[in-house]
Amino acid sequence: MLLIALLGCAARGARTLAPVTSGGPSRGTLILTGGEMLPGVRARFAELAGGADAEIVYVPTAASSIRLENGYVYDPPNSGANPKTVEFEAELARLFGVRRVTVLHTRDRATAERDAFVEPLRRVRGVWLSSGNAGR
Numbered sequence: 673m674l675l676i677a678l679l680g681c682a683a684r685g686a687r688t689l690a691p692v693t694s695g696g697p698s699r700g701t702l703i704l705t706g707g708e709m710l711p712g713v714r715a716r717f718a719e720l721a722g723g724a725d726a727e728i729v730y731v732p733t734a735a736s737s738i739r740l741e742n743g744y745v746y747d748p749p750n751s752g753a754n755p756k757t758v759e760f761e762a763e764l765a766r767l768f769g770v771r772r773v774t775v776l777h778t779r780d781r782a783t784a785e786r787d788a789f790v791e792p793l794r795r796v797r798g799v800w801l802s803s804g805n806a807g808r
Contacts, residue, residue: 706803709741709767718768721798726770729796730761733777734804740767748777768800 701720705713721728732738732748738760739745746760754760757775764773774792778784793799 708803714768717798717800718770721770721796724769724771726768726798727772727774727796728768728770728798728800729774729776729792730764730800730802731776732802732804733779734806735802736804738802740764742767750779770798 703713703717703720718724718726718728732746735748737745737747740763742763744760744763746754746756746763748754757777761773761775764775765771774796776789776792778789783789
């Protein structure tokens with residue numbers, strides 16, 4: 673499994689590791705790691721996203737189930753909402769050491785293409801893509 677942590681960071685001096693081919697930020701950092709949410713990687717990601725006051729987006733769409741290091745388990749729904757999402761967001765915020773995490777999840781293309789759905793991506797400086805089935 674490949675875990676990709678994507679961080680669109682507007683911080684000065686951030687080094688672009690891959691060319692930007694979309695309407696996203698012209699500068700930023702891409703962090704690639706495999707399988708685990710390693711503490712050092714999480715800390716660097718949170719730092720680049722703005723530190724303790726940061727808001728990030730976490731995308732669990734590729735995963736069928738996520739087990740955090742503290743034992744918390746979250747199962748992204750195939751459709752509809754999961755009542756545990758708010759609790760999962762709080763657990764992730766503690767894990768990353770940031771102010772707020774927004775879980776952005778759907779497996780429905782029409783939902784994913786709505787402006788209201790992608791709005792959280794416009795106001796954060798960090799996006800973490802969970803591990804899971806790359807076919808999703």
